[in-house]
Amino acid sequence: MLQVKFFPFNAFSENTYIISNEKNNAIIIDPGNFLPREDSAFFDYIEQNELKPTQIINTHCHLDHVLGVHACKEKYQIPFSFHATEQQVLDWAPEAAMRYGVPMVHSPKADFYLKEGDNIMLDDDKLKILFAPGHSPGHVCFYSAANNFVIAGDVIFQSSIGRTDLPGGDFDKLMQSIHSQIFTLPDETIIYCGHGPSTTVGIEKMNNPYVKSL
Numbered sequence: 783m784l785q786v787k788f789f790p791f792n793a794f795s796e797n798t799y800i801i802s803n804e805k806n807n808a809i810i811i812d813p814g815n816f817l818p819r820e821d822s823a824f825f826d827y828i829e830q831n832e833l834k835p836t837q838i839i840n841t842h843c844h845l846d847h848v849l850g851v852h853a854c855k856e857k858y859q860i861p862f863s864f865h866a867t868e869q870q871v872l873d874w875a876p877e878a879a880m881r882y883g884v885p886m887v888h889s890p891k892a893d894f895y896l897k898e899g900d901n902i903m904l905d906d907d908k909l910k911i912l913f914a915p916g917h918s919p920g921h922v923c924f925y926s927a928a929n930n931f932v933i934a935g936d937v938i939f940q941s942s943i944g945r946t947d948l949p950g951g952d953f954d955k956l957m958q959s960i961h962s963q964i965f966t967l968p969d970e971t972i973i974y975c976g977h978g979p980s981t982t983v984g985i986e987k988m989n990n991p992y993v994k995s996l
């Protein structure tokens with residue numbers, strides 16, 4: 783069984799995830815730790831649970847999802863990856879940081895790119911890479927069928943959806959992604975969101991006021 787733990791970090795209340803298995807190997811997703819106390823909270827959790835992070839993977843590269851990449855890479859010396867189409871968004875992060883008044887000293891680089899349809903392995907467990915653009919052009923989600931969850935980033939939230947007004951955003955693509963990548967998963971699948979509380983596919987199919995039928 784995979785353990786999923788998340789921490790709301792930085793001024794944008796972005797959910798940083800760490801997923802671990804029974805061997806204590808772990809994957810960090812969307813590290814947004816920014817303030818020193820956020821670094822401590824995250825690293826203390828890892829230390830206290832004797833977790834061994836093996837890699838950092840990102841759903842997408844908006845500023846609030848990459849603020850902690852540098853600190854995590856420095857600390858654990860592990861690779862960082864995301865979808866190639868998202869490189870343009872990462873390149874824009876320092877500019878976004880300036881606009882939001884959030885100093886971004888280190889701009890992280892990809893060690894490799896993720897490909898849709900591939901599986902990310904954590905020992906015997908796999909996370910399938912689902913391509914779900916719209917909120918950002920190279921957004922992906924990470925799905926574990928065996929553990930019944932999807933890490934959905936900013937595609938869909940409890941009773942809301944990702945914004946599409948940032949560079950590379952596309953409302954029609956987002957709707958398509960929600961219908962083809964998220965709403966095709968079993969209803970009981972837990973959706974772990976990039977902001978706010980978790981929900982399920984079934985609940986959002988029933989209640990989400992922003993998802994239009996295609």
Ligand SMILES: [Zn+2]
Nearest residue numbers: 842844917936
């Ligand atoms: Zn975002």
